[in-house]
Amino acid sequence: MSSENKKGKIYVVGIGPGNMEDISVRAYKVLKNVDAIAGYTTYVDLVKDEFANKEFYSSGMKREIDRCEEVLAQAKAGKNIALISSGDSGIYGMAGIMIEVAENSGIEVEIVPGITSTIAGATLVGAPLMHDQAIISLSDLLTDWEVIKKRLHCASDGDFVISLYNPKSKTRVEQIVEAREIMLKYKRPSTPIALLRHIGRENENYTLTNLDEFLNYEIDMFTMVIIGNSNTYIKNGKMITPRGYKLWYG
């Protein structure tokens, strides 16, 4: 029907915490081989040096739909293009929306998994995620705060290890205070907490504390908060949630 028209392909790529070591081999190869890389400005800046010969399309926060439509337009024009997220693109990332925007376009979308922040962060402090766990974002930009509160109640009541994504931003400071109050209804004040900052980046650092005291420390949008379950302990500077193997020792 129409003249030959080479279509591009879209890759939605989780780059992991943001360094070139904790990225997957597949993600790295995809970024090496595409024509263009698109994403939130902060993420594009993380990969620009390593893949310097690419075209880049970066945009600010809250421009997700526009970004996906730009990516689709580039693919329709014949380019292979990677839309990147930090961590995994399928966890609070761009995978779902890119699939939705590309629907019925005839353009192939491949999702390339990555190491999500809490998994990368956990390794800094030991093994806090060894058992059943819940991941909750405290951002109420797209989710009703009542829904988030209910999840905090349920995850605490179920004695899950809890990872809090987006715990706090410059303008959103009250959610983490209320989250602590909810968790204290079910979890002991001494429950271990890891505050993990700038995971996988140059200025990566952490604090080990507990549910009673953790608000005394710095928490911002680059912080991951991991709250232990009733068996989690801190010893020799390591935070560990046991699987129960100790039982087999005796």
Next chain:
Amino acid sequence: MSSENKKGKIYVVGIGPGNMEDISVRAYKVLKNVDAIAGYTTYVDLVKDEFANKEFYSSGMKREIDRCEEVLAQAKAGKNIALISSGDSGIYGMAGIMIEVAENSGIEVEIVPGITSTIAGATLVGAPLMHDQAIISLSDLLTDWEVIKKRLHCASDGDFVISLYNPKSKTRVEQIVEAREIMLKYKRPSTPIALLRHIGRENENYTLTNLDEFLNYEIDMFTMVIIGNSNTYIKNGKMITPRGYKLWYG
């Protein structure tokens, strides 16, 4: 005091789903550079060809303590050794127990993160993990079944996307039946479910179904079960949990 005695180092490495593409660059380099690789036989078999010139120490299931003690002994004897888990070593893996066994030994333990099964599997079917989620293992080998049931209640009541690890084995077949009954108290029978089998391996395959019908399909110890939340949908063969971006379209 003693004569010079070069100590080895222990790396606890999550290799991801088990292929040489979804492993992290760091994990790959560690396996290239160590003297020896240890792990559960199935996992060691996954990496043997790629790292053929290494010493290998493999052992069967339920021998985790012995395996860690062997790894520690090899490190004390001066070897750099990697203890591998599939997925991430900090999620139902070997990180916690290795840290515990090496405690006070003076041997350094580095945890290298990997892509856990549900994240790798999710990419096959779209973006089912886009929002708040819970990860629960149905294995009651080390955890009381009453605790697991409570967690199934809480995660369902909180409308989390739920990933079930170890849903069923040859001898453990009733838990998934009871899990379904619990989830049906909170989630609609039409709630989308992905059954993901042999994720990242040669014979990888999946089924998209729902909470009412999923037990009619094959589930075994190599299956990951992802149950959607109340907004999750299946369309054009993709399973997607929205983040709410649609709201911004209008």
